[in-house]
Amino acid sequence: MKGLHQLLSAVSRSFYLSMRFLPREMRPGVAVGYLLARATDTVADTVDMDLKERLALLKMMGAAVAGDASHEAAATCFGRLGVLSSVQKHRGEGELLARFPECLALLEALPPREQMLVRNVLSTIVEGQAWDLEYFAEHSSVTCPEQLEHYAYMVAGCVGEFWTRLGLLVLGGAFSTQPEEVLLRWGVHYGMGLQLVNILRDREEDFSRGRSYLPGDDAEPWLEKAELWLKEGVFYAESLHNGRLRFSTVLPAWLGLDTLDLLKQREIPSSRKVKVTRGRVYSRMWKAFLFSWKEAL
Incomplete structure (x- = not known):
């Protein structure tokens, strides 16, 4: 993905620097997993957004990462992320949400077994993020x-x-x-x-x-x-x-x-x-x- 390193640096310079120390073979899977997790975390932390809307969007993102979202559901997800990206205070996080479809394309480009590892860890992370929102609402x-x-x-x-x-x-x-x-x-x-x-x-x-x-x-x-x-x-x-x-x-x-x-x-x-x-x-x-x-x- 064009601008991958720039995007990683924009959302977390410390992670970007530490990732460059990793063996070359591990970098793609770690980078893609980080970007996807940072995107879902950004949505979970958007306190100005209605809780039910946040949860719905978070779960749509999870389905998109898992490859379970329909074309229509994915389009809806991307559209909402595009709107949300424009109101983010952190410029890098706003860009990350806008480019979420590109992050999914990076995921699809990984070897199948690496894809599965990323999908599995994101499924668990999104479950935890959703639990946090739902539990502390009550x-x-x-x-x-x-x-x-x-x-x-x-x-x-x-x-x-x-x-x-x-x-x-x-x-x-x-x-x-x-x-x-x-x-x-x-x-x-x-x-x-x-x-x-x-x-x-x-x-x-x-x-x-x-x-x-x-x-x-x-x-x-x-x-x-x-x-x-x-x-x-x-x-x-x-x-x-x-x-x-x-x-x-x-x-x-x-x-x-x-x-x-x-x-x-x-x-x-x-x-x-x-x-x-x-x-x-x-x-x-x-x-x-x-x-x-x-x-x-």
């Missing part, structure tokens, strides 16, 4: 740990699963030293751990919006679980053969662990988000560069 808090963990899987854990299956598909034995079942468990938990970090970091902001993703008032067990899962992400990265892949995989885990440390040090709840300093980020990047040269475990 409730203010998640009620049990299982509910939170299932949500974290739908919007993030499934991405770790996708990443693993894609890597094994295109790189085979050159992907990792570990067996598939171990990698899948680590990958799912890693994604869920990153999502938990976001939830814990944004907790006070979510409270102000009348919602809580944590069941109960005690965040300590979830801080511990997030730390455990992110450490599994480090184990995952240590098992990877490709240096570029090791760099891209370990860096978010280390930054997530740094964020958890800051959250643990905070004594008084605050609406201000904790943020890893730029100096710490650069330090972690240098450490990740050195880590990328280590032999896989």
